[in-house]
Amino acid sequence: MIVEILRHKLGSTESFYQSFKYKPEDERETVATMLENLNLQKELKDIDGNKADKIVFRKSCLQKKCGSCAMLINGKPGLACASKLKDLGDHIRLEPLKKFPVVEDLVADRSIMQENLKLMKTYFEDGAIVSEKRNTLSYEASRCLQCGCCLEVCPNFMIDNGFTGMAGAMPLSRIINELPKQRLKQISKTYSSYVYEGCGKSLACVDICPAKIRIEELLANSNAIAVWKRYIKEK
Ligand code: SF4
Ligand code: SF4
Ligand code: FES
Numbered sequence: 568m569i570v571e572i573l574r575h576k577l578g579s580t581e582s583f584y585q586s587f588k589y590k591p592e593d594e595r596e597t598v599a600t601m602l603e604n605l606n607l608q609k610e611l612k613d614i615d616g617n618k619a620d621k622i623v624f625r626k627s628c629l630q631k632k633c634g635s636c637a638m639l640i641n642g643k644p645g646l647a648c649a650s651k652l653k654d655l656g657d658h659i660r661l662e663p664l665k666k667f668p669v670v671e672d673l674v675a676d677r678s679i680m681q682e683n684l685k686l687m688k689t690y691f692e693d694g695a696i697v698s699e700k701r702n703t704l705s706y707e708a709s710r711c712l713q714c715g716c717c718l719e720v721c722p723n724f725m726i727d728n729g730f731t732g733m734a735g736a737m738p739l740s741r742i743i744n745e746l747p748k749q750r751l752k753q754i755s756k757t758y759s760s761y762v763y764e765g766c767g768k769s770l771a772c773v774d775i776c777p778a779k780i781r782i783e784e785l786l787a788n789s790n791a792i793a794v795w796k797r798y799i800k801e802k
Pocket of ligand 2: 711
């Protein structure tokens, strides 16, 4: 197969596509294992036989758990460790996520997501209300990988417009269920301005989410609590 990669040197302002030939050894191989194998070659050469630099990309868990390997795979955001080569045809194009500044090759600077979480204070300060119903919803929201795939397809997310997209909404939804009333007031305001007012409800984020989080259900629940003030009633 041919693997075409958008290359970008650290600190450079220019990018270029470089292609490589690759022969998978196993049908379980993923984009991440292919990139690792290419980098393991003694001397990496491109399709024209020219010496090439090792390909820079991020990975950690290789088990769809950390979100670090998110990139554009044939134009669609996804996890490199979850994308099997056999499903991608014989010409694969890899690019970094484009809603964020590129750092190097397939690495994008997604720090805005962490900055947004800090700004919104998505943590408990003075205890939580715990019950099975609340925990079930919070657990679902806690599965967010912070990969940023949803932001890539979101028509309303831009790095500097103050709307956090679902990458910000999921951690907020995680705590909104369990907050005591005194803190809920402040977080409800935060939710309204950083999530509710910016979201056009197009739901493009739902299909792309690699964790298959029940985004619609969580969004409806958070809107009900934070915007419509319909608090969870315990039996
Ligand atoms: S519902 Fe649409 S506007 Fe809202 S976060 Fe998802 S993709 Fe973006
Ligand atoms: S909601 Fe889904 S797509 Fe968005 S950051 Fe979380 S895991 Fe990734
Ligand atoms: S390496 Fe962790 S999700 Fe891919």
